[in-house]
Amino acid sequence: MFSKACEYGIRASIFIATKSSKGIRVGIKDVAKEIDSPEPFTAKIMQILTKNGIIHSAKGVGGGFEVSNEAVKSIKLIQIVDAIDGNKIYSGCGIGLKECSETHPCPVHHEFKKIRGLLLEMLTKTTLEQLASDVKSGDFFLKTLNINE
Secondary structure (H helix, E strand, O other), rough: OOOOOHHHHHHHHHHHHHHOOOOEEEEEEHHHHOOOOOHHHHHHHHHHHHOOOOOOOOOOOOEEOOOOOOHHHHHHHHHHHHHHHHOHHOOOOOOOOOOOOOOOOOOHOOOOOHHHHHHHHHHHHHHHHHHHHHHOOOOOOOOOOOOOO
C-alpha cells in the first residue's frame, strides 16, 4: 500500500521518536540497522523527513536525528506519508486508472473509496507519539521476528 521508502520513513520516525523520548539522538547507521534498510536509501529518506520538518538533524559531535517532545505530540502519520508518497494513496484510483470518478468509476471504485476514507481517517488521527508509545510498551515492533536467532 505504501511505497518502500514510506514504510522505512514511518519506521525510522517511530524509532527516532522512541530514542528522543529518552534524550538520545541517533545516527544514520543506527536508524538503517533498526529499520532493516540500506544506509544510502535511509539517508535519502532522512533528508526528506528533515526537509519536511518531521525529524530534526543535528550535525557534529553528539549530533544525529531527533524529534522534540513537543513535535512528537503533534506530528501525524499523514505528514510522514505526504512527505514521502504524496496524497495519491488516499486520493488515487484503486487499480491505477488516471481518470476514475463517481461518474466514470473503475470496477473497484466504490469499495476502494470506503477503504481510502478509513485510511485517511487513521493517518489523520494517529500521532507519532502514539506509535512510539506502542513500541516502547513492548507490545508492538518495528522489526520482524527472526526465528533463527
